[in-house]
Amino acid sequence: MTRRAAPSAPATARQRPVSPRALALAVAVVAAAGPACDEKFQSFLRNASDRHVEREKKKESDAERRAAEEAVISPPVRAAIALVRASDYDFVSVTSDGSRKRYSGFDFAAMLETKSRWLGRGLDELSDWLDQIGSRTFFGGRSYFVRLPDGRELNFRSWLEAEIAALPTALPTESP
Structure with a gap:
Protein backbone atom coordinates (compact mmCIF):
# COMPACT_ATOMS: atom_id res chain seq x y z
CA MET A 1 0.00 0.00 0.00
CA THR A 2 1.40 3.29 -0.99
CA ARG A 3 0.72 6.49 0.75
CA ARG A 4 -0.16 9.60 -1.07
CA ALA A 5 0.65 13.09 0.06
CA ALA A 6 -2.20 15.30 1.21
CA PRO A 7 -3.45 17.63 -1.47
CA SER A 8 -2.14 21.16 -1.25
CA ALA A 9 -4.44 23.89 0.11
CA PRO A 10 -6.61 25.68 -2.43
CA ALA A 11 -5.33 28.93 -3.80
CA THR A 12 -7.79 31.00 -1.76
CA ALA A 13 -6.60 29.55 1.55
CA ARG A 14 -2.96 30.31 0.91
CA GLN A 15 -1.48 33.32 2.65
CA ARG A 16 -0.52 36.12 0.34
CA PRO A 17 2.17 38.48 1.35
CA VAL A 18 0.76 41.92 2.28
CA SER A 19 2.26 44.73 0.32
CA PRO A 20 3.68 47.60 2.37
CA ARG A 21 1.52 50.03 0.36
CA ALA A 22 -1.73 48.22 1.30
CA LEU A 23 -0.64 48.06 4.92
CA ALA A 24 0.11 51.80 4.97
CA LEU A 25 -3.29 52.54 3.38
CA ALA A 26 -5.12 50.41 5.98
CA VAL A 27 -3.30 52.13 8.86
CA ILE A 73 -56.08 59.29 51.95
CA SER A 74 -56.02 58.22 55.59
CA PRO A 75 -55.26 54.58 56.47
CA PRO A 76 -58.83 53.68 57.55
CA VAL A 77 -60.24 55.09 54.32
CA ARG A 78 -57.55 53.36 52.27
CA ALA A 79 -58.40 50.06 54.00
CA ALA A 80 -62.12 50.53 53.28
CA ILE A 81 -61.36 51.22 49.62
CA ALA A 82 -59.18 48.09 49.52
CA LEU A 83 -62.13 46.12 50.90
CA VAL A 84 -64.31 47.44 48.06
CA ARG A 85 -61.61 46.63 45.48
CA ALA A 86 -61.35 43.03 46.70
CA SER A 87 -65.10 42.39 46.65
CA ASP A 88 -66.84 40.50 43.86
CA TYR A 89 -70.07 42.48 44.10
CA ASP A 90 -71.45 45.04 41.68
CA PHE A 91 -71.77 48.60 42.90
CA VAL A 92 -74.58 50.80 41.61
CA SER A 93 -74.73 54.55 41.26
CA VAL A 94 -78.00 56.26 40.35
CA THR A 95 -77.37 59.10 37.89
CA SER A 96 -79.24 62.40 37.73
CA ASP A 97 -81.62 61.13 35.03
CA GLY A 98 -82.53 58.10 37.13
CA SER A 99 -80.52 55.55 35.17
CA ARG A 100 -78.34 53.14 37.09
CA LYS A 101 -74.63 52.77 36.41
CA ARG A 102 -72.98 49.52 37.51
CA TYR A 103 -69.34 49.29 38.59
CA SER A 104 -67.11 46.35 39.38
CA GLY A 105 -65.37 46.42 42.76
CA PHE A 106 -62.12 47.48 41.10
CA ASP A 107 -63.72 50.34 39.15
CA PHE A 108 -65.80 51.54 42.09
CA ALA A 109 -62.69 51.58 44.32
CA ALA A 110 -60.82 53.59 41.68
CA MET A 111 -63.69 56.10 41.57
CA LEU A 112 -63.71 56.38 45.38
CA GLU A 113 -59.92 56.92 45.41
CA THR A 114 -60.22 59.69 42.84
CA LYS A 115 -63.03 61.37 44.80
CA SER A 116 -60.97 61.07 47.98
CA ARG A 117 -57.90 62.66 46.41
CA TRP A 118 -59.93 65.59 45.12
CA LEU A 119 -62.34 66.11 48.00
CA GLY A 120 -61.04 64.17 50.98
CA ARG A 121 -58.19 66.26 52.32
CA GLY A 122 -58.46 66.38 56.08
CA LEU A 123 -61.02 63.58 56.35
CA ASP A 124 -59.15 61.17 58.59
CA GLU A 125 -62.08 59.38 60.20
CA LEU A 126 -63.95 56.72 58.26
CA SER A 127 -67.35 57.97 59.45
CA ASP A 128 -66.59 61.53 58.25
CA TRP A 129 -65.39 60.16 54.92
CA LEU A 130 -68.58 58.09 54.53
CA ASP A 131 -70.74 61.12 55.45
CA GLN A 132 -69.09 63.47 52.97
CA ILE A 133 -67.64 61.35 50.16
CA GLY A 134 -68.00 57.61 50.33
CA SER A 135 -71.69 56.90 50.52
CA ARG A 136 -73.29 59.39 48.11
CA THR A 137 -72.79 60.94 44.68
CA PHE A 138 -71.13 64.33 44.64
CA PHE A 139 -73.65 66.33 42.62
CA GLY A 140 -77.00 64.72 43.36
CA GLY A 141 -76.30 63.33 46.81
CA ARG A 142 -77.87 60.00 45.81
CA SER A 143 -76.77 56.93 47.75
CA TYR A 144 -74.59 54.21 46.28
CA PHE A 145 -75.84 50.63 46.41
CA VAL A 146 -74.26 47.18 46.46
CA ARG A 147 -75.88 44.48 44.34
CA LEU A 148 -75.57 41.06 45.95
CA PRO A 149 -75.39 37.84 43.88
CA ASP A 150 -79.02 37.00 44.74
CA GLY A 151 -80.17 40.32 43.19
CA ARG A 152 -80.84 42.22 46.42
CA GLU A 153 -79.41 45.71 46.78
CA LEU A 154 -78.04 47.13 50.01
CA ASN A 155 -77.09 50.67 50.85
CA PHE A 156 -73.33 51.01 50.31
CA ARG A 157 -72.67 52.56 53.70
CA SER A 158 -74.50 49.87 55.65
CA TRP A 159 -72.83 47.14 53.55
CA LEU A 160 -69.36 48.63 54.15
CA GLU A 161 -69.92 49.01 57.88
CA ALA A 162 -71.14 45.39 58.10
CA GLU A 163 -68.12 44.15 56.12
CA ILE A 164 -65.72 46.09 58.34
CA ALA A 165 -67.42 44.73 61.47
CA ALA A 166 -67.07 41.18 60.10
CA LEU A 167 -63.31 41.53 59.59
CA PRO A 168 -61.19 39.47 62.01
CA THR A 169 -59.00 42.51 62.74
CA ALA A 170 -60.04 46.11 63.03
CA LEU A 171 -59.16 48.69 60.42
CA PRO A 172 -56.36 51.11 61.29
CA THR A 173 -57.80 54.04 63.22
CA GLU A 174 -54.82 56.36 63.44
CA SER A 175 -53.52 58.61 60.71
CA PRO A 176 -49.77 58.76 60.15
Whole structure:
Protein backbone atom coordinates (compact mmCIF):
# COMPACT_ATOMS: atom_id res chain seq x y z
CA MET A 1 0.00 0.00 0.00
CA THR A 2 1.40 3.29 -0.99
CA ARG A 3 0.72 6.49 0.75
CA ARG A 4 -0.16 9.60 -1.07
CA ALA A 5 0.65 13.09 0.06
CA ALA A 6 -2.20 15.30 1.21
CA PRO A 7 -3.45 17.63 -1.47
CA SER A 8 -2.14 21.16 -1.25
CA ALA A 9 -4.44 23.89 0.11
CA PRO A 10 -6.61 25.68 -2.43
CA ALA A 11 -5.33 28.93 -3.80
CA THR A 12 -7.79 31.00 -1.76
CA ALA A 13 -6.60 29.55 1.55
CA ARG A 14 -2.96 30.31 0.91
CA GLN A 15 -1.48 33.32 2.65
CA ARG A 16 -0.52 36.12 0.34
CA PRO A 17 2.17 38.48 1.35
CA VAL A 18 0.76 41.92 2.28
CA SER A 19 2.26 44.73 0.32
CA PRO A 20 3.68 47.60 2.37
CA ARG A 21 1.52 50.03 0.36
CA ALA A 22 -1.73 48.22 1.30
CA LEU A 23 -0.64 48.06 4.92
CA ALA A 24 0.11 51.80 4.97
CA LEU A 25 -3.29 52.54 3.38
CA ALA A 26 -5.12 50.41 5.98
CA VAL A 27 -3.30 52.13 8.86
CA ALA A 28 -4.13 55.56 7.39
CA VAL A 29 -7.85 54.71 7.07
CA VAL A 30 -8.03 53.42 10.65
CA ALA A 31 -6.15 56.45 11.96
CA ALA A 32 -8.44 58.86 10.08
CA ALA A 33 -11.68 57.10 11.06
CA GLY A 34 -10.62 56.33 14.63
CA PRO A 35 -11.23 59.73 16.27
CA ALA A 36 -14.53 60.18 14.41
CA CYS A 37 -15.73 56.81 15.66
CA ASP A 38 -14.53 57.68 19.14
CA GLU A 39 -16.45 60.98 19.11
CA LYS A 40 -19.61 59.27 17.87
CA PHE A 41 -19.30 56.56 20.50
CA GLN A 42 -18.67 59.11 23.24
CA SER A 43 -21.71 61.08 22.07
CA PHE A 44 -23.80 57.91 22.13
CA LEU A 45 -22.63 57.08 25.64
CA ARG A 46 -23.27 60.64 26.85
CA ASN A 47 -26.82 60.58 25.41
CA ALA A 48 -27.50 57.17 26.93
CA SER A 49 -26.23 58.39 30.29
CA ASP A 50 -28.41 61.52 30.09
CA ARG A 51 -31.47 59.41 29.26
CA HIS A 52 -30.72 57.14 32.22
CA VAL A 53 -30.39 60.12 34.57
CA GLU A 54 -33.71 61.54 33.30
CA ARG A 55 -35.44 58.17 33.83
CA GLU A 56 -34.12 57.99 37.39
CA LYS A 57 -35.30 61.55 38.12
CA LYS A 58 -38.74 60.69 36.72
CA LYS A 59 -38.91 57.55 38.90
CA GLU A 60 -38.06 59.63 41.98
CA SER A 61 -40.63 62.31 41.17
CA ASP A 62 -43.29 59.66 40.45
CA ALA A 63 -42.54 57.99 43.79
CA GLU A 64 -42.80 61.34 45.59
CA ARG A 65 -46.08 62.11 43.80
CA ARG A 66 -47.53 58.69 44.71
CA ALA A 67 -46.45 59.13 48.34
CA ALA A 68 -48.12 62.55 48.45
CA GLU A 69 -51.31 61.13 46.92
CA GLU A 70 -51.36 58.25 49.39
CA ALA A 71 -50.82 60.65 52.29
CA VAL A 72 -54.05 62.45 51.32
CA ILE A 73 -56.08 59.29 51.95
CA SER A 74 -56.02 58.22 55.59
CA PRO A 75 -55.26 54.58 56.47
CA PRO A 76 -58.83 53.68 57.55
CA VAL A 77 -60.24 55.09 54.32
CA ARG A 78 -57.55 53.36 52.27
CA ALA A 79 -58.40 50.06 54.00
CA ALA A 80 -62.12 50.53 53.28
CA ILE A 81 -61.36 51.22 49.62
CA ALA A 82 -59.18 48.09 49.52
CA LEU A 83 -62.13 46.12 50.90
CA VAL A 84 -64.31 47.44 48.06
CA ARG A 85 -61.61 46.63 45.48
CA ALA A 86 -61.35 43.03 46.70
CA SER A 87 -65.10 42.39 46.65
CA ASP A 88 -66.84 40.50 43.86
CA TYR A 89 -70.07 42.48 44.10
CA ASP A 90 -71.45 45.04 41.68
CA PHE A 91 -71.77 48.60 42.90
CA VAL A 92 -74.58 50.80 41.61
CA SER A 93 -74.73 54.55 41.26
CA VAL A 94 -78.00 56.26 40.35
CA THR A 95 -77.37 59.10 37.89
CA SER A 96 -79.24 62.40 37.73
CA ASP A 97 -81.62 61.13 35.03
CA GLY A 98 -82.53 58.10 37.13
CA SER A 99 -80.52 55.55 35.17
CA ARG A 100 -78.34 53.14 37.09
CA LYS A 101 -74.63 52.77 36.41
CA ARG A 102 -72.98 49.52 37.51
CA TYR A 103 -69.34 49.29 38.59
CA SER A 104 -67.11 46.35 39.38
CA GLY A 105 -65.37 46.42 42.76
CA PHE A 106 -62.12 47.48 41.10
CA ASP A 107 -63.72 50.34 39.15
CA PHE A 108 -65.80 51.54 42.09
CA ALA A 109 -62.69 51.58 44.32
CA ALA A 110 -60.82 53.59 41.68
CA MET A 111 -63.69 56.10 41.57
CA LEU A 112 -63.71 56.38 45.38
CA GLU A 113 -59.92 56.92 45.41
CA THR A 114 -60.22 59.69 42.84
CA LYS A 115 -63.03 61.37 44.80
CA SER A 116 -60.97 61.07 47.98
CA ARG A 117 -57.90 62.66 46.41
CA TRP A 118 -59.93 65.59 45.12
CA LEU A 119 -62.34 66.11 48.00
CA GLY A 120 -61.04 64.17 50.98
CA ARG A 121 -58.19 66.26 52.32
CA GLY A 122 -58.46 66.38 56.08
CA LEU A 123 -61.02 63.58 56.35
CA ASP A 124 -59.15 61.17 58.59
CA GLU A 125 -62.08 59.38 60.20
CA LEU A 126 -63.95 56.72 58.26
CA SER A 127 -67.35 57.97 59.45
CA ASP A 128 -66.59 61.53 58.25
CA TRP A 129 -65.39 60.16 54.92
CA LEU A 130 -68.58 58.09 54.53
CA ASP A 131 -70.74 61.12 55.45
CA GLN A 132 -69.09 63.47 52.97
CA ILE A 133 -67.64 61.35 50.16
CA GLY A 134 -68.00 57.61 50.33
CA SER A 135 -71.69 56.90 50.52
CA ARG A 136 -73.29 59.39 48.11
CA THR A 137 -72.79 60.94 44.68
CA PHE A 138 -71.13 64.33 44.64
CA PHE A 139 -73.65 66.33 42.62
CA GLY A 140 -77.00 64.72 43.36
CA GLY A 141 -76.30 63.33 46.81
CA ARG A 142 -77.87 60.00 45.81
CA SER A 143 -76.77 56.93 47.75
CA TYR A 144 -74.59 54.21 46.28
CA PHE A 145 -75.84 50.63 46.41
CA VAL A 146 -74.26 47.18 46.46
CA ARG A 147 -75.88 44.48 44.34
CA LEU A 148 -75.57 41.06 45.95
CA PRO A 149 -75.39 37.84 43.88
CA ASP A 150 -79.02 37.00 44.74
CA GLY A 151 -80.17 40.32 43.19
CA ARG A 152 -80.84 42.22 46.42
CA GLU A 153 -79.41 45.71 46.78
CA LEU A 154 -78.04 47.13 50.01
CA ASN A 155 -77.09 50.67 50.85
CA PHE A 156 -73.33 51.01 50.31
CA ARG A 157 -72.67 52.56 53.70
CA SER A 158 -74.50 49.87 55.65
CA TRP A 159 -72.83 47.14 53.55
CA LEU A 160 -69.36 48.63 54.15
CA GLU A 161 -69.92 49.01 57.88
CA ALA A 162 -71.14 45.39 58.10
CA GLU A 163 -68.12 44.15 56.12
CA ILE A 164 -65.72 46.09 58.34
CA ALA A 165 -67.42 44.73 61.47
CA ALA A 166 -67.07 41.18 60.10
CA LEU A 167 -63.31 41.53 59.59
CA PRO A 168 -61.19 39.47 62.01
CA THR A 169 -59.00 42.51 62.74
CA ALA A 170 -60.04 46.11 63.03
CA LEU A 171 -59.16 48.69 60.42
CA PRO A 172 -56.36 51.11 61.29
CA THR A 173 -57.80 54.04 63.22
CA GLU A 174 -54.82 56.36 63.44
CA SER A 175 -53.52 58.61 60.71
CA PRO A 176 -49.77 58.76 60.15
